[in-house]
Amino acid sequence: MNLLGRAWQVVQANVNHWLTATEDPAQMLEQIVGQMSQELTRLRQGVAQAIATQKRTERQAHQNEAAAADWHQRAQLALNQGNEAIAREALTRRQTYLDTAALLRTQLQTQTATIAQLKQDLHRLETKYHHARLKRDMVLARLQSAQASQRLQTLLADTEDSPWAMFDKVEAQILDLEAQRDVTQLGTSGLEARFQTLEQRDRVEAELNRLKLEQDKP
Secondary structure, eight states: OHHHHHHHHHHHHHHHHHHHHHOOOOHHHHHHHHHHHHHHHHHHHHHHHHHHHHHHHHHHHHHHHHHHHHHHHHHHHHTTTTTTHHHHHHHHHHHHHHHHHHHHHHHHHHHHHHHHHHHHHHHHHHHHHHHHHHHHHHHHHHHHHHHHHHHHHHHHHOTTTSHHHHHHHHHHHHHHHHHHHHHHHHHHHHHHHHHHHHHHHHHHHHHHHHHHHHOOHH
């Protein structure tokens, strides 16, 4: 299994855990994106390590090839001097370096293919990560909008427990008090009117008696 497959399994396992462990959608989305970011960092480190290993293998292959060329020159020098035994020994050493270089070259081919796959996996995970961030932002925006709408609908709901119902009750009590005040005022005004009528009659009778007394005077 490649690194991307293992990384994706880790993300999925953690997502399944969060789905059962948390009830906060926003927190769950942040954790998913955070986990993907961590796996992306690990994959980048894996690619960097693979490239470093490839460079080290290539350097070792060049060193063995250079050593093989050097022993080939020594073999030619020994043979030119008529020393066949030393030439044969030099060629044997040369062959050892050639074999090692060939093995390293084979490893380089495998490493090159592995790095190419890792780079593809890295690109795919980076794409998924960026899409996940965009998706998170869009989902969180929708979540916040839905929560705000729900709170607004709760405030506007006309229920017994809503503040609007309480306002209606208080207003009804105020109307009752105002009606009682009006009735009281009406009653008081009628009584005052009757007293005013009586007082007016007393004044009229007093004036009438005064006139009568004046007429009776000689």
